[in-house]
Amino acid sequence: MVVSPPRSPAADALISQQHVQLARMLGQARGKVSERCMYYRKPPKGVEAGWIVVQGTNAERQAGLFMKGFVPLQQYGFVNPQSVEAPDPEADNAPAYRTWAPILLKPGGPEEFPVSQLIEMRWYDARYCPVPGVRFPQLEGASLTKFWCPECETIYYHKAIHLARHLRSSHEWDRAEIGAYGQEAGINFAKEASEGRAAVEAFEYSMPAATPEPALPPIQMDVEEFRAPRRASNKETR
Numbered sequence: 001m002v003v004s005p006p007r008s009p010a011a012d013a014l015i016s017q018q019h020v021q022l023a024r025m026l027g028q029a030r031g032k033v034s035e036r037c038m039y040y041r042k043p044p045k046g047v048e049a050g051w052i053v054v055q056g057t058n059a060e061r062q063a064g065l066f067m068k069g070f071v072p073l074q075q076y077g078f079v080n081p082q083s084v085e086a087p088d089p090e091a092d093n094a095p096a097y098r099t100w101a102p103i104l105l106k107p108g109g110p111e112e113f114p115v116s117q118l119i120e121m122r123w124y125d126a127r128y129c130p131v132p133g134v135r136f137p138q139l140e141g142a143s144l145t146k147f148w149c150p151e152c153e154t155i156y157y158h159k160a161i162h163l164a165r166h167l168r169s170s171h172e173w174d175r176a177e178i179g180a181y182g183q184e185a186g187i188n189f190a191k192e193a194s195e196g197r198a199a200v201e202a203f204e205y206s207m208p209a210a211t212p213e214p215a216l217p218p219i220q221m222d223v224e225e226f227r228a229p230r231r232a233s234n235k236e237t238r
């Protein structure tokens, strides 16, 4: 695990607002504005395993979500992303507050969030949590890694793959440059990206050999043919 050297508080404050956008995005149900929304837990496997998100409650939408393995969390009631209840509507995280306050303010609510989501949304830091002062007991003893961008120096990511993507898209680094930086900084981008799983999975597929159709012996049979003599047409007989 690579932990970057500590930055100054000033640099830390300049960190990109991506985590706030993430919290906003996860809290924004896609669909009709009039649709009532609630919290759901995402399936326990796959991307964002077990994360809490906001989605609509129309029967058709719910049927689709259930098929995917989403679990509704009715105990926190309906969520209205439009309601303004933030203590400071001007604050950067006010839009996130609107959707996340109902669950964060209810007993047992903060405990619903998996550590990976708290890290990605940076709610482990009270400054970025929409409801400051909320305690997340599941973070006790958790460790996190910050991969700082060597170009911006004010942006960090919790996953090496996200830093690699940022270096490629924002700074036009190529694969070789990213690999070289990884060697220098002690980040194994390939290993981090695969999260311990084998990055390369061998798979062999071979078609079964085509077996030729067995040649059938010609059928011996007597053929008796009946063929009526060609009848002269009416025209010819007249």
Ligand SMILES: [Zn+2]
Pocket: 149, 150, 151, 152, 153, 155, 166, 170, 171
């Ligand atoms: Zn950068």
